[in-house]
Amino acid sequence: MRIESITLRELHMSLVHFFETSFGRVYDRRILLVTVRCDGVEGWGECVSEAGPFYSSEWFDSAWITIQRYLAPMVVGQTIEEARNVAPLMRRVRGHHMAKAAIENALWDAEARQKKQPLWKLLGGTQREIPCGVSIGIQDWVEQLLDKIEIELSAGYQRIKIKVKPGWDIRVLDAIRSRWPEITLSCDANSAYMLADVDHLREFDRYNLLMIEQPLWHDDIYFHAGLQKQLRTAICLDESIRHARDAEQAAETGACRIINIKVGRVGGFSEAKRVHDVCAAHKIPVWCGGMLESGVGRAHNVALSTLDNFRLPGDVSASKRYWKEDIIEPEVEVTPRGTIVIRDEPGSGYRIREDFIEKLSRHKEIIRANSQVSG
Ligand code: OSB
Ligand code: MG
Numbered sequence: 001m002r003i004e005s006i007t008l009r010e011l012h013m014s015l016v017h018f019f020e021t022s023f024g025r026v027y028d029r030r031i032l033l034v035t036v037r038c039d040g041v042e043g044w045g046e047c048v049s050e051a052g053p054f055y056s057s058e059w060f061d062s063a064w065i066t067i068q069r070y071l072a073p074m075v076v077g078q079t080i081e082e083a084r085n086v087a088p089l090m091r092r093v094r095g096h097h098m099a100k101a102a103i104e105n106a107l108w109d110a111e112a113r114q115k116k117q118p119l120w121k122l123l124g125g126t127q128r129e130i131p132c133g134v135s136i137g138i139q140d141w142v143e144q145l146l147d148k149i150e151i152e153l154s155a156g157y158q159r160i161k162i163k164v165k166p167g168w169d170i171r172v173l174d175a176i177r178s179r180w181p182e183i184t185l186s187c188d189a190n191s192a193y194m195l196a197d198v199d200h201l202r203e204f205d206r207y208n209l210l211m212i213e214q215p216l217w218h219d220d221i222y223f224h225a226g227l228q229k230q231l232r233t234a235i236c237l238d239e240s241i242r243h244a245r246d247a248e249q250a251a252e253t254g255a256c257r258i259i260n261i262k263v264g265r266v267g268g269f270s271e272a273k274r275v276h277d278v279c280a281a282h283k284i285p286v287w288c289g290g291m292l293e294s295g296v297g298r299a300h301n302v303a304l305s306t307l308d309n310f311r312l313p314g315d316v317s318a319s320k321r322y323w324k325e326d327i328i329e330p331e332v333e334v335t336p337r338g339t340i341v342i343r344d345e346p347g348s349g350y351r352i353r354e355d356f357i358e359k360l361s362r363h364k365e366i367i368r369a370n371s372q373v374s375g
Helices: 062-076 083-089 097-114 120-121 143-156 168-178 195-207 222-230 244-253 268-282 295-304 354-360
Strands: 003-021 026-039 041-047 129-131 133-136 159-163 185-188 235-237 258-263 286-289 339-341 361-368
Touching: 003 062, 003 097, 003 354, 026 062, 026 097, 041 062, 041 097, 041 295, 062 083, 062 097, 062 361, 083 097, 083 268, 097 268, 097 295, 120 295, 120 354, 133 143, 143 159, 143 268, 168 185, 168 195, 195 222, 222 235, 222 244, 222 361, 244 258, 244 268, 268 286, 268 295, 354 361
Parallel strands: 133 159, 159 185, 235 258, 258 286
Antiparallel strands: 003 026, 003 361, 026 041, 129 339
């Protein structure tokens, strides 16, 4: 595959409902789309960095400029055998996983289209229907949250995950369990607690949770291992798993019993597959996390979720939960059984609505061969 050019686009899309985590509330998203052109075929990827450096140190502008100044010049004009061979070309840049993933994933998309194969097969997936859960943000009132849970349960979702933080946790879990003693329920702290909160965190054990996600620091594994020994509830790591070696370390230290894989966080499909394989070897089930993606990233999450160790419902849910109108066709839909049925068309299985994307675009930049790597 000869990489002829990389196009960056910035789109603005309003969320149907605001989304609040322990680090803040968002109403809309700046979507960064990456298009690669190889041998006349286009592949699409989405950079999942958020508008600000809160979930991770990467954010929209840092990703854009890192791709423009460093990553794109390292790969444009190069010829690679397969999409997974692009990661070594970008290795000199440290970190910036979400920026790298957008390029690598766009190349996987292009490779699948070139080979007229579904992306999920190219990735090595086996599951033809994937289980879905939802992630519900912090609300203004508990009643509002209960109403939302009711809606998602009626839609068929197999697992409800709520965001928690000090002051929005025990009282909320209590209200949910009083109404629904049996549903599959988890919570995500996005690093809102400290080791000194261990007694408080032990109260979570009363609610029969499937897991508690990332209770402590975003970059910690060691202290999570200490915490896991003191909790009955399984810890799931999200933020602190940046690559396969982190997953290995988490498994060996007993820092968690479950891992959430976000393809952007680990730097692309090839590393996501390695994290998946390390977890499988250690009998740690994984599930696919979400970053409020547009259809482009969502379709990639769907494809990744077909790998066989994705054994728990992911945060991969229907387009309409996020957007009035998505940029792919058909939109991602969830069955009344709370699953997504995998599509068999070549590529991601979803058509990119280029006209609509053009209408939503605020900025566009094309990087072609001969541009120099700065610095
Ligand atoms: O921690 O999983 C997270 C969204 C933004 C940043 C971090 C997280 C999330 C979600 C949303 O939980 C999952 C989704 O896309 O629905
Ligand atoms: Mg999380």
